[in-house]
Amino acid sequence: MSRIFKAIKSVLGLAVSKPMTFSFPPDMPLTELYRGRQLYKPELCKGCKICANVCPNNAIQMLEREKSEENKTGLQPQIDFRKCCFCGLCVDNCPTGALSFTNFPILLTMKPETLNYTPEMLAVPPTLEHPEAPKIKNTVSWARSRSIWIVNYMTGCCFIEAVPWVASSFDMERFGLLAVGSPRHADALLVGGYVTPKTLKRIIRIYSLMPQPKWVIALGNCPMTGGTYWDSYNTIKDISKYIPVDIWIAGCPPRPEPIGVAVVHAIQAIQGGYLGKEEKTDTDAGKMEVSPYPLLGADANKTEFDMVFGSQHPASGNFNMALKLDGEIIVDAIPYPGYLHRGFEKLMEYRTWLQNIMLVPRICVLDGASYELAYSGVTEKLAGIQVPIRGQYLRVVQAELSRIQSHLMNLGFGGAATGFDTIERLIWGDRDQVLLLLEELTGARIYHIFNTIGGVRRDIQPDFQQKAEQLIHFLRERLQTYDNLLIHNKTFIDRTEGLGILSKETAIQNDVTGPNLRASGVDFDIRTATPYEAYQEVGINTVTATKGDAYHRFLCRRLEIEESLNIIEHALDQLPSGPVCETKTPEDKKITWRLKIPAGEAFHCIEAGRGELCFHAISTGENTPYRIKVRGPTFGTILVMFPKLLHGMKIADVPVTYWSLDQCPADHDR
């Protein structure tokens, strides 16, 4: 009984607390530090071309302008926002301070060419122009504009910033927007980031299945130019060659606000009678053959049949599986990944050691900070660089905040998979607060690029500790609410307890790691087993459970959030003073973006949100790696263990089991 009372109390508490939804526009929960559109001061520039050389995405081109006393070459930068990922290398390396960031996040257009900013355009501080309100033509257009349904397909990593629109924080339903599973019910297709040839074929199919009129919104730089993956052998460089796109939103990923502005644009255009571009698909422009799905050969004479689960499915990410079913019982399952394969290990061989820090978090969008940390760690090991102790502490804070947001995301999915949409919206809304604090620390919500070789890029702001305390306090209270609504909820327990049991031995043999392994009773956490950064000093208690079922995997994550809050609290309490970044190598060479790392190899593992993440780096003494091997935490769990775990389950159990293992297709596909 007391549980029910607690749950009711939590709900009533929510009813009287202040609303969680940000008003829109213009209330933007932006911090000053956010790396948004650059501002250029021509009077300071000396035309040295460093910014253009350092840019990992080739976003800067030097244009010839008048020569002057200060600027002897007369060259000035032009930034292409179809390519820029706001990593900040150009600003960091500009010797004169001619380039700086504003925190303006909104760059969207219906004509991508207009995103190429000349020096003159860059010199004007950005402002937001609201589109002119058109006259309402008829009720049909009006009705259409207020009920845009969007296909739910998580194509690439930009999708992460569409998620807050589902959550209570941005809440798209107030605009009449809804995410739907079936393309036949949808009005708009949101291409959420990079598109691999495998994904492209599915997108084209979805697009052709949608009824007229239909609109396409492309999120991020990747669909425009390939973005950060401009030289990847497995991503499409310009999606408008294949299907028409109405609105383009630049950014990597764009913040949720520009997505909102795009929606407002769309609503107004549709009210004015805009019916989208003419329907057209071009299947000749690339490699369009679809291989047959690897079906498992069901025996039609029995009650068996084959089913493809995913890749366009809210419970699969961009990943799919072939299932063989007997009635609704799964007889056999095999994974069919590769929708997110970008060839990271190859891309990294063509960027310098430092430029790669900007690339690695993109391996797994759900927990990018861990990848930065692991990669910086392996590089420093190889070069023999010691990170100053304050820098190590700040890395711990960043990594733990990232773990918290990743676990919150997962609990939300857990709620969604078991039919608790309320908890999903609530938790994801709270997750936005964590992202804001991360932005306060690093300058970005998702891809922080906070680390650099030798430490972190900046110290904390004076009021950071206070803000962090507030958040810790807020989340501790909120965790009680999650307990009352989800973790102690009998329906949730009944749905997840005893489901997908992983024994200790099976988990170990199949290379399951992280919270999933600890939920099976193995007390192994790299933060305590082989402490790195400042974990030894901060101290941590590992969280384990014994049963190894879906419930205990969710429970472990829920408890780890609490532990991470403690770690952050400790770390900030005992934050040592001193520098945050080493600037010289042991050979007394300055650490620059072209630093050559001595020949050799190093292997470094850390505990990411999903488990053991290792980088193996090989240097031949050049300024680029010879080879980097990334061993992601989900490779074994999802590609090896998960399909086996499904044997004997019902179809409805697939999403629950899947999210209980906390997948990240981007991580295992790389």
Add this chain to the structure above:
Amino acid sequence: MKDKALELTAFSTALKSHYALSEFEIRENLLTLTTDTTTYVDLSTYLKDQGFSRCLTVAVIDWIDQGEFEIYYVVHHLESNIYVKVATRIARSKPAITSLSTIWKSATMHEREMWELFGVNFVGNTMLKPLFLENWTEKPPLRKDFNWHTYVDKEYFKAREK
């Protein structure tokens, strides 16, 4: 900490006396061994028996200038927290080696990935078929002589440039 270090030293001495190892290095809790291909396989059974039950990865490095592929695996001993990396080299012209899929279940999928991205054949692995790529007809993409530049130009930029 001291116990572990001891164990690691004792264990490595035992290893050295049994097997032909051309290179041997201990750094923190990682033991790196380089050996010939037969020992590469023999060691896997031995390590599994010793309690190295987690196989973290099987991976390939393309040493194109030497005309060789380096193949290695990394395994982990949970109780004593020791990592062992065993590496060997094979000729680039005959890229085949015995699979470890019967020893560690998780090695199977890693080998499948390496088969696809480097074109190395793992003899005895029954799962060698495309994993990430669809209809790939070029050289395995992670080989050093796969020219990504011309490939990306040809496949994705040709329409825009002309």
